[in-house]
Amino acid sequence: MNALAATNRNFRLAARLLGLDSKLEKSLLIPFREIKVECTIPKDDGSLVSYVGFRIQHDNARGPMKGGIRYHPEVDPDEVNALAQLMTWKTAVANIPYGGAKGGIGCNPAELSISELERLTRVFTQKIHDLIGIHTDVPAPDMGTNPQTMAWILDEYSKFHGYSPAVVTGKPIDLGGSLGRDAATGRGVLFATEALLNDHGLSVAGQRFVIQGFGNVGSWAAQLIHEAGGKVVAVSDITGAIKNSNGLDIPSLLKHVKEHKGVKGFGGSNSIDANSILTEDCDILIPAALGGVISKDNANHIRAKFIIEAANHPTDPEADEILTKKGVVILPDIFANSGGVTVSYFEWVQNIQGFMWDEAKVNAELKKYIGQGFKDVKDMCNTHNCDLRMGAFTLGVNRVARATVLRGWEA
Ligand SMILES: NC(=O)C1=CN([C@@H]2O[C@H](COP(=O)(O)OP(=O)(O)OC[C@H]3O[C@@H](n4cnc5c(N)ncnc54)[C@H](OP(=O)(O)O)[C@@H]3O)[C@@H](O)[C@H]2O)C=CC1
Numbered sequence: 001m002n003a004l005a006a007t008n009r010n011f012r013l014a015a016r017l018l019g020l021d022s023k024l025e026k027s028l029l030i031p032f033r034e035i036k037v038e039c040t041i042p043k044d045d046g047s048l049v050s051y052v053g054f055r056i057q058h059d060n061a062r063g064p065m066k067g068g069i070r071y072h073p074e075v076d077p078d079e080v081n082a083l084a085q086l087m088t089w090k091t092a093v094a095n096i097p098y099g100g101a102k103g104g105i106g107c108n109p110a111e112l113s114i115s116e117l118e119r120l121t122r123v124f125t126q127k128i129h130d131l132i133g134i135h136t137d138v139p140a141p142d143m144g145t146n147p148q149t150m151a152w153i154l155d156e157y158s159k160f161h162g163y164s165p166a167v168v169t170g171k172p173i174d175l176g177g178s179l180g181r182d183a184a185t186g187r188g189v190l191f192a193t194e195a196l197l198n199d200h201g202l203s204v205a206g207q208r209f210v211i212q213g214f215g216n217v218g219s220w221a222a223q224l225i226h227e228a229g230g231k232v233v234a235v236s237d238i239t240g241a242i243k244n245s246n247g248l249d250i251p252s253l254l255k256h257v258k259e260h261k262g263v264k265g266f267g268g269s270n271s272i273d274a275n276s277i278l279t280e281d282c283d284i285l286i287p288a289a290l291g292g293v294i295s296k297d298n299a300n301h302i303r304a305k306f307i308i309e310a311a312n313h314p315t316d317p318e319a320d321e322i323l324t325k326k327g328v329v330i331l332p333d334i335f336a337n338s339g340g341v342t343v344s345y346f347e348w349v350q351n352i353q354g355f356m357w358d359e360a361k362v363n364a365e366l367k368k369y370i371g372q373g374f375k376d377v378k379d380m381c382n383t384h385n386c387d388l389r390m391g392a393f394t395l396g397v398n399r400v401a402r403a404t405v406l407r408g409w410e411a
């Protein structure tokens, strides 16, 4: 099932549990605006190359639309649409005053030089600058983009609108970025995992984790889980997968990845088949890379007791059913990875106030938001007698539905 069909299905199930009327259901599903642009840039060798970029703005009933921009060869409009919709429910679950959006450019950033990436980002910004803004739509990093990408967007946007640091989040600290934003999604994953395990009478210490993806989210999650006493037994990235049943030495692995641009070849580990990472023996599985990786083809072979969805939509609905029947507890993406957008909100607030928080305040506030989010999701699970995914969806959809009705937009 493609990402959009899967996301729509989860939304409809939630709308039914909430008893939303069909007109409101339809208006919540349809995106506010879908932008598609052609970005042509000169390559370093002088030849011209074109890439297609998207920004899908899904909903703004609760505030400015918010969501990352992804650079990846598999970016396609349906997936960006699904990711934008997920942002709407995610910001509502986190209870931050935003709607949802997502962007992407179909390119392979690993094959572009820094100057080509800069030109591409600036051309994309030139094409969408009129449609984003501090109080309309605020982009941030996602797969394949980073604080430098946000710095280029900020600079290009500011040429048209005057200096506007709050137009993007996940910026470098020197340009008004927030302390703690870089680690925030991974830290939120840790806090969310702690809340879930605590609810089951368990703690992170001593649990065996497997993590797919070792970029921003996966590497920070690994580091923080390691510091909290968890044992990270296997990780993977595009270069391959590695395992050590006694626990990988994460600080040394981080150094290795910096030097060798990937996890492959890390001493003190065995190389394993990258396709088997999700079915490795562990207590807790954390997908932190692409969507749709847990499907009906591998769900039956998953050995983890808990899945923490650090990636967006890693689990196909068919896999969801298989895993739920097996008793695997899944902490859904729209709650589990909400730490990133929550600290993006803190960054935006700091920019607007012109007052910088220290990192301890950022992390303490994040912990509060994730703790409250878990309680709110559990309350919805109890009210609607549903699993955590539907608990999170009903929570998010209900908050957006209420705002939509209050604004008189439901007709
Ligand atoms: N950044 C954020 O704040 C947030 C991100 N997310 C989600 O988290 C996920 C990861 O994002 P982020 O960490 O930012 O992205 P990054 O680009 O920083 O990292 C992505 C990681 O996934 C790896 N990867 C890519 N393809 C595969 C594959 N087929 N198998 C195994 N690993 C693979 C990459 O490997 P390599 O580096 O070798 O290419 C890299 O390690 C995405 O789903 C994103 O939407 C969710 C909330 C917020």
Ligand SMILES: O=C(O)CCC(=O)C(=O)O
Residues within 6 Å of the ligand: 066, 067, 068, 069, 090, 138, 139, 140, 141, 142, 169, 170, 312, 337, 338, 340, 341, 342, 344
């Ligand atoms: O930080 C943000 O604004 C958005 C992060 C994001 O894209 C996501 O949560 O999927």
